[in-house]
Amino acid sequence: xxxxxxxxxTMPREELVKLQGERLKxxxxxxxxxxxxxxNRMDEKGLKPEDxxxxxxxxxxxxxxxxxxxxxxxxxLFAVPMSEIRRxxxxxxxxxxxxxxxYTENDLDMWADCFARMLKAVGADENSFxxxxxxxxxxxxxxxxxxxxxxxxxxxIPISAGNTQRQIKTMIDFGxxxxxxxxxxxxxxxxxxxxxxxxxxxxxxxxIFGAEPWTEEMRxxxxxxxxxxxxxxxGLSEILGPGVSYECECQCGMHICEDNFIAEIIEPDTGExxxxxxxxxxxxxxxxxxxxxxxxxxxxxxxxxxxxxxxCGRTHIRMNKPQGRSDDxxxxxxxxxxxxxxxxxxxxxxxxxxxxxxxxxxxxxNTDVFEINVEMSENLLADxxxxxxxxxxxxxxxxxxxxxxxxxxxxxxxxxxERSEGKAKRxxxxxxxxxxxx
Amino acid sequence: xxxxxxxxxxENKFGRLEQIIDDISKNGINISALSLADTTDFGILRLIxxxxxxxxxxxxxxxxxSKISEVLAVVIEDECGGLSKALKVLGDAEISVExxxxxxxQVSGKALMVFQTDDDEKAEKVFVENHIExxxxxxxxxxxx
Numbered sequence: 001x002x003x004x005x006x007x008x009x010t011m012p013r014e015e016l017v018k019l020q021g022e023r024l025k026x027x028x029x030x031x032x033x034x035x036x037x038x039x040n041r042m043d044e045k046g047l048k049p050e051d052x053x054x055x056x057x058x059x060x061x062x063x064x065x066x067x068x069x070x071x072x073x074x075x076x077l078f079a080v081p082m083s084e085i086r087r088x089x090x091x092x093x094x095x096x097x098x099x100x101x102x103y104t105e106n107d108l109d110m111w112a113d114c115f116a117r118m119l120k121a122v123g124a125d126e127n128s129f130x131x132x133x134x135x136x137x138x139x140x141x142x143x144x145x146x147x148x149x150x151x152x153x154x155x156x157i158p159i160s161a162g163n164t165q166r167q168i169k170t171m172i173d174f175g176x177x178x179x180x181x182x183x184x185x186x187x188x189x190x191x192x193x194x195x196x197x198x199x200x201x202x203x204x205x206x207x208i209f210g211a212e213p214w215t216e217e218m219r220x221x222x223x224x225x226x227x228x229x230x231x232x233x234x235g236l237s238e239i240l241g242p243g244v245s246y247e248c249e250c251q252c253g254m255h256i257c258e259d260n261f262i263a264e265i266i267e268p269d270t271g272e273x274x275x276x277x278x279x280x281x282x283x284x285x286x287x288x289x290x291x292x293x294x295x296x297x298x299x300x301x302x303x304x305x306x307x308x309x310x311x312c313g314r315t316h317i318r319m320n321k322p323q324g325r326s327d328d329x330x331x332x333x334x335x336x337x338x339x340x341x342x343x344x345x346x347x348x349x350x351x352x353x354x355x356x357x358x359x360x361x362x363x364x365x366n367t368d369v370f371e372i373n374v375e376m377s378e379n380l381l382a383d384x385x386x387x388x389x390x391x392x393x394x395x396x397x398x399x400x401x402x403x404x405x406x407x408x409x410x411x412x413x414x415x416x417x418e419r420s421e422g423k424a425k426r427x428x429x430x431x432x433x434x435x436x437x438x
Numbered sequence: 439x440x441x442x443x444x445x446x447x448x449e450n451k452f453g454r455l456e457q458i459i460d461d462i463s464k465n466g467i468n469i470s471a472l473s474l475a476d477t478t479d480f481g482i483l484r485l486i487x488x489x490x491x492x493x494x495x496x497x498x499x500x501x502x503x504s505k506i507s508e509v510l511a512v513v514i515e516d517e518c519g520g521l522s523k524a525l526k527v528l529g530d531a532e533i534s535v536e537x538x539x540x541x542x543x544q545v546s547g548k549a550l551m552v553f554q555t556d557d558d559e560k561a562e563k564v565f566v567e568n569h570i571e572x573x574x575x576x577x578x579x580x581x582x583x
Binding site for chain 2: 376383384411413414
C-alpha cells in the first residue's frame with residue numbers, strides 16, 4: 001500500500017498525540033500574541049497560553065465561529081503579516097459578505113501534502129493524470145487538488161468546472177486517470193459520456209469527490225457507470241479546503257490529517273465534549289497552520305469519529321460522512337448556501353419588508369435544482385407585468401451575485417407557502433442525501 | 439379625469455381566475471372591463487368595477503392582493519379609424535402606451551378604451567386639446583345613494 005508520508009501517516013498514536021500537544025502549545029502561544037479576537041476570548045476565560053500543556057487542555061479553550069470571519073473581514077484573523085500570505089481563498093458567509101482565508105508558503109505546502117496523501121491512497125502516482133474539475137478560483141476546491149497532484153509528480157489537468165462536452169473530450173484526449181469534482185457532477189459527466197457513447201474511451205481509474213453530501217448509493221452508481229473507485233474527501237475553507245480528511249483504499253471513513261488538525265465531537269447546544277465514538281458537532285483546531293489558524297472551530301457538521309485502527313495501516317482516526325448540520329446551511333451544487341443570505345437579499349428587494357419565502361432544493365438528472373418561491377405582497381405588487389418581472393429578475397440577479405449560484409425565482413400567491421404552527425417552512429430539501437438521517 | 443382600476447396578482451394555477459371573478463361577482467360587484475396580462479408563472483388581472491374599494495377589500499379577505507391605480511379612459515367613435523385617432527394624438531405627443539384595453543360601454547355607438555401611458559398627465563392634456571371625450575367616473579362607478 002502506497003503512502004505519501006508513511007512515517008507520519010502510520011505514527012503510533014501515543015507519539016501522534018504527543019506531537020499534537022506540542023504543536024497545540026505552539027499555536028496557542030502565537031495566536032495569543034497575534035490574533036486579537038483569540039487573545040480577548042482567552043482573557044475573558046482567564047486563560048494564558050501557559051495553561052495549555054497538551055491535547056488534554058484543549059477543552060478549556062474558547063470556541064471560534066464562522067461569524068468571526070465575517071466580523072473580522074477580510075484579514076482581521078490572520079496570524080502573520082500580509083507580506084507572508086501567498087494566497088487567499090474565499091467562501092460564502094452566513095450573510096452576503098464572503099469570508100476570506102489566507103495561506104503562507106508553509107500552509108500551501110502542508111495543504112498539498114494532505115491532498116498528496118489522498119492521491120497516493122487512491123493509487124495515483126507520477127504517471128497519473130489528475131483531472132481537476134473543481135472550480136479553480138477563489139473557491140477552495142480546485143487549487144487544493146491541483147497542488148496535491150503537482151506534489152506527487154502527477155500531471156495536473158486544471159480544467160476547472162463547467163462545459164461538460166469539453167470535460168469529456170479532454171478526459172479522453174489527455175488521458176485523465178483521476179477525476180476530482182463534486183459527486184453529483186461526476187454522475188452527470190458519466191451520463192453525458194454514456195449518451196455520447198464514449199464511456200469505453202475514458203481511462204479513469206479513481207475519482208475524488210467532495211464539496212457536497214452524497215450517499216453510498218451514489219457511490220455505487222458512480223463506480224458502476226464510470227468503472228472506477230470513488231473516494232470521499234472532506235474539507236472546508238476555514239480549516240484547509242479539501243484534504244482535511246480523506247478516504248483511503250479501504251473506503252471506510254475519512255482519515256483526518258491529525259498531525260495538522262485536532263478533531264473533537266461536541267454537543268452543539270452545550271459545547272460539552274462527547275465521549276469517543278459519539279455523534280455530535282465536529283470541531284477542528286489547526287495546529288500547524290500559520291496564516292489563518294483556528295482554535296476549536298465549530299464546523300456545524302454532525303458526524304462521529306472512529307478510533308479503531310484501519311486496515312490500511314494509517315493510525316490517523318477516521319470521521320464518517322457528515323450526517324447533517326447543526327445549523328441551516330445547505331450545500332447546493334457544491335456551494336454553501338445559508339437561508340440568512342437569501343433573507344438579506346429579499347429584505348433589500350422588498351423595501352425592508354422580508355416577503356415570505358420558501359427554498360426548494362431537489363435533484364433532477366443528478367443536478368441540484370434550486371428554486372425560491374416568494375410570496376407576493378402589496379409592496380411588491382405593481383400594475384404592470386414588466387414591473388413585476390423586473391422584480392423577479394432583480395431578486396434572481398441579486399441572489400446569484402450573493403450566493404454564487406442562481407436560483408429560479410417564482411412569485412406566488414400570498415399565504416400560499418405552507419406554514420406549520422404559524423411558521424412558514426423555509427426549506428424543502430427533497431434530495432435525501434444523508435440516507436434519511438437528517 | 440381618471441378612473442380607478444384594480445390590478446390583481448394571479449398566480450398561474452388552475453381555477454385561480456375563476457375564484458377571483460366569482461368572489462367579486464358574488465358580492466354584487468359589476469365588472470365593466472377586464473384585461474389579463476400573463477407570463478409563465480403569474481398574471482396581472484386588471485378590472486374596472488363599479489365599487490373598487492369594496493372589491494379590493496373582498497379580495498384581501500380571500501388572501502388575494504391587489505392594487506388600485508388610476509388610468510385614463512376615453513370615449514371613441516365605434517367606427518373605422520376611431521381608435522387610430524386617439525392613438526395618433528398620443529403618438530404625436532410622443533407618449534407611449536404601456537397597455538390598453540376596451541370595455542363595455544353604456545353609450546351605444548361609442549367604444550370605451552382604457553389607456554395606461556408613460557405620461558398620463560400629458561396624455562390627458564392632449565386628449566382634451568384634441569376633443570377626445572374622457573369617460574367620467576360617474577359613468578363607471580355605482581352612484582351611492
